Amino acid sequence: MLCYASAAFLVGACFGYDGIINGASIAMPAFTLYFGETTPDGQTYLPSVWTSxxxxxxxLAQALGGFGIGFAMDRLGRKWTMVGMAMFSVTGVAVQFVANSRAALLVGKMLNGLAIGALFAIATAWASEISSARLRGIIQSSLILFQTCMQMLGLGIIRALIADMRPRAFKTAFAIQWPLAAVLVLVFPFVPESPVYLINKGRLEEAKKSIAAIYGKTNSIDARFTHLVGMIRRENSGHEVAAGGYLDCFKGTDLRRTLSVIFIISGLNVCGAQLLTQNIYFLLIAGLPVKHTFDIGIGGFALSICLVIASWTVLERLGRRGLFLSGPLVSAVLLFAIGGLHYVSGVGAVWAVAVMMNLLIAWGVVTFVSAGWALTAELSTYRLRAKTQSIAVVSNAIVQWAFSFVTPYLYNIDAANLGARTGFVYGGLATIYLAAAFWIVPETKGLSVAEVDWMFENQVSSRRFQTMRDQARAAAA
Structure with a gap:
């Protein structure tokens, strides 16, 4: 199982590298010289409208990709849609590589964003459908681990190219996305199709073979197959089609599940992610030397990797809810501190802002991202899992789109020019989000799909999922 799941981890690497390149490449002097403008006093900068x-x-393109791929996944399956979107990513990277204008670069970024959004929706759905309940949280978290590793590597690559003032510096950074997509094209034809998809399509013999490939032929295949078929048929009972549509995600008990997923997946961006992902450019404006901004960023991602690995124990022993709630709590405290440092003069204040921003990135990866994606994979039914994961990707992308557009106007010198005071804005949002999350985010640690179904069908409060576990287990038996 873990061997096959590692194929999905490659998507996490693609997603992570694309994200870091989008934010960090704009801090490269070669990029600013090529696509930027110059003020009357000779200062080169990137216009806020284009950075936004x-x-x-x-x-936005990721949202469209995540939404559209939900239909394709249920019609064509998981693995072949993965191959197709990886090939589409190759095209998007090519457009970025040859772009000689801001508009052309925007087209390339949108094409690749479309592919990346689709790939991540497929990967999270497929990985959750081949995982056992015991390993589901760790496998979803491992997607984030690979994402973070690639973000650190991407930042290191840009750091190595930072002194090169020629256009090939940022073009090389873009081109590295080609081999990542190529590996997906080569690997995914050989992984087993999702047994959930095959059962929903009535291809039971193929589903049984898929389960045998995933778990091993001697690992209670008949029992696993019978249990999965029973679960899916129970979920599908009373519905005309096995695979529900997007509207089904907003009906009955699925409405609460879907809204919970949207809320959980939006947390990172609501609590300041777009300020943090643009931290290199932000810190350059604040006066920190280029090489130091990258060095601190690399250190922050290294810390993230260590924390994600450590979180595997926390996810399974202490649970998802507590870890997730610590995200907005710590974010609120540190973002208010960052805002306050605007009024402190000297290079020490800038260094303090840099350190706190990277600590927040690391903590956000563990709490909002690692615990968050584990929760989204566990809250949906088998019947609507592909659609729900697509909605999660779409929601994340839409909220990211809104905040990434607004954030440069908050801190940039040609707009509101708040600088570090932007921390006050996001600190306030994090406080509000924490209050709401206390009532909305459930604890799904150790619960089977059937037990989670029972919780929602019986309208159990999100805060009581663990206290009602025995009743759910008895009802699901």
Whole structure:
């Protein structure tokens, strides 16, 4: 199982590298010289409208990709849609590589964003459908681990190219996305199709073979197959079609599940992610030397990797809810501190802002991202999992789009010019989000799909999922 799941981890790597390149490449001097403008006093900068468009429209394209792929997944399956979208990513990277204008670069970023959004929706759905309940949280978290590893590597690559003032510096950074997509094209034809998809299509013999490939032929295949078929048929009972549509995600008990997924997946962006992902450019404006901004960023991602690995124990022993709630709590405290440092003069204050921003990135990866994606994979029914994961990707991308468009106007010198005071804005939002999350985010640690179904069908409060576990287990038996 873990061997096959590692194929999905490659998508996490693609998603992570694309995200870091979008934010970090605009801090490269070669990029600014090629696509920027110059003030009357000779200062080179990137216009706020274009920094907003490059980040925001990429997020919008990811939303469109995540939404559209939900239909394709249920019609064509998981693995072949993965191959097709990986090939589409190759095209998007090519457009970025040859772009000689801001508009052409925007088109390339949107094409690749469309593919990346689709790929991540497929990967999270497929990985959750081949995972056992015991490993589901760790496998979803491993997607984030690979994402973070690639973000650190991407930042290191840009750091190595930072002194090169020629256009080939940022073009090389873009081109590295080609081999990542190529590996997906080569690997995914050989992985087993999702047994959930095959059962929903009535291809039971193929589903049984898929389960045998995933778990091993001697690992209670008949029992696993019978249990999965029973679960899916129970979920599908009373519905005309096995695979529900997007509207079904907003009906009956699925409405609460879907709204919970949207809320959970939006947390990172609501609590300041777009300020943090643009931290290199932000810190350059604040006066920190280029090489130091990258060095601190690389250190922050290294810390993220260590924390994600450590979170595997926390996810399974202490649960998802507590870890997730610590995200907005810590974010609120540190973002208010960052805002306050605007009024402190000297290079020490800038260094303090840099350190806190990277600590927030690391903590956000563990809480909002690692625990968050584990929760979204566990809250949906088998019947609507592909659609729900698509909605999660779409929601994340739309919220990311909105905040990434607004954020440069908050801190940039040619707009509101708040600088570090932007931390006050996001600190306030994090406080509000924490209050709401306390009532909305459930604890799904150790619960089977049937037990989670029972919780929602019986309208159990999100805060009581663990206290009602025995009743759910008895009802699902």
């Amino acid at each position: 468009l490059w980040t925001a429209m990429t997020g």
